[in-house]
Amino acid sequence: MDLRPSQQPPPHRTRRNRPGAGRVGRGNGHDLRGRQLQVDDGLGGPGREGGRLIDPLSVDWTNARRTTYLVEQTIRYEYPTPIRDLDHRLVVIPPERFGDQRRGEHRLEIEAGTARVEDRSDRFGNVVFEIFAPRVDCCVEFIATVEVERRAGEPHRLADGWLRDGYLLEPTRLTLPDPRIKSVARQLVSGTPWGLALAEKAMEWVYQSMTYQNGVTGVRTTASEALTIGRGVCQDYAHLMLALCRACGLPARYVSGHLVGEGGTHAWVEVVLPTRDGTGDAIAWTFDPTHASRGGLNYVTIAVGGDYSDVAPTSGTYVAPVRGRLSTRKRVSLTSLDYAG
Known part of the structure; x- marks a missing residue:
């Protein structure tokens, strides 16, 4: 069982030249005999019930310097008969700190x-x-609520040793480049300096090569398969850009998260480049190929990995001769905003 929650709505930007648009340790165990597990790091709470939310369409994002969001996400599975031996994995709460x-x-x-x-x-x-x-009679529901703050001007710096793991450059099953992707990579590398300029070219190529459409791909669709179809959702755009970046020698990783507003989860790419200041550190730069965007404060990161399989918000197994029905609901509300000056 590895189902993809609903994706972010398609980009509204008009296309240029195209029509339309293993386990690593364990934490403490919690036994649940009621309804709720609460995790709280004591940094202050949402406390926005009854308060006035800010319309993200009214925000001048280029001058925004600090934003606070309330992320509310519900994932629900319903089963026609009881199931047993549920073993489920959730990746819906972000780390305590991620860049800014x-x-x-x-x-x-x-x-x-x-x-x-x-x-x-x-x-x-x-x-x-x-x-x-051990047993679920009819349904299982997960409700994640988290307050997130972002500040402009704080680059996402990775400490020395960032390339040691290897996953930033190694193709995965979902991002293995086919001959066409390799050919495009050679063309881009031959005409563009290595670094941010090359990453920009890769993002633009993906944006121009794909059309956003739900329902034509799934969680196991590879980058090359999505390119052959020419259509897909943000996951496919991200996988294709990862395949191209890695073929170009650009270290990159998959990012799962949200855009402010309603809709499903979103996916984009971080290209990781050395700082060249002698520290051995690197900076993770945001690229959203679905929107041909360099991101901004309206993006909320939940998790990173080599591809979607590392960061799937919900996945797992159970024993029963029936299939569960998945429904999801998500809202990212802008609760406070500061401008520069």
């Missing part, structure tokens, strides 16, 4: 009968919850 992003109060509520919950950090630094339930 800070996590505030956060809460995860779980309705799954009698269940045990374990939380841990994976090799990418993501927060992972694992839920084990």
Whole structure:
């Protein structure tokens, strides 16, 4: 069971030249015999019930310097008959700190009968919850609530040793380049300096080569398959850009998160480049090939990895001769905003 929650709505930007548009440690276990597991780091809470939210369409994002969001996400599975031996994985709460992003109060509520919950950090630094339930009668529901703050002007700096893991440059099953992707990579490398300029070219090529469409790809669709189809969702755009960047020798990783407003989860890419200041550090630069955008404060990061399989918001297994029905709901509300000056 590895189902893709609904994706972010398609980009509204008009296309140019195209029509339309293994386990790493364990945390403490929690036994759940009621409804709720609450995780709270004590940094202050959302506290916005009844308060006035800010319309993101009214924001001058180029001059925004600090934003605070309330992220609310519900994932629900319904089963026609009881299931047993549920082993579920959730990646829906961001790390305490991610570049300029800070996590505030956060809460995860779980309705799954009698269940045990374990939380841990994976090799990418993501927060992972694992839920084990011997029996679920009819449904399981997860409700994640988290407050996030972002500040402009703070580059996402990675400490020396950032390339040692190897995943930033190694193709995965979902991002293995085919001959066409390799050919495009050779063309881009031959005519563009290595670095941000090359990453920009890769993003633009992906944007021009794909048309956003739901329902034509799935969680196992590879970058080359999506390119052959020429259509897909943000996951496919991100996989294709990852395949192209790595073929160009650009270290890059998959990012799962949200854009402010309603809609599903979103995916984009971070290209990781050395700082050249003698420290051995690197900077992770945001590229969103679905929108041909360099990102901004209206992006909220949840997790990073080599591809979607590392950061899937919801996945798992159970024993039963029936298939569950997945429904999701998400809202990212802008709760406070500061401008420069």
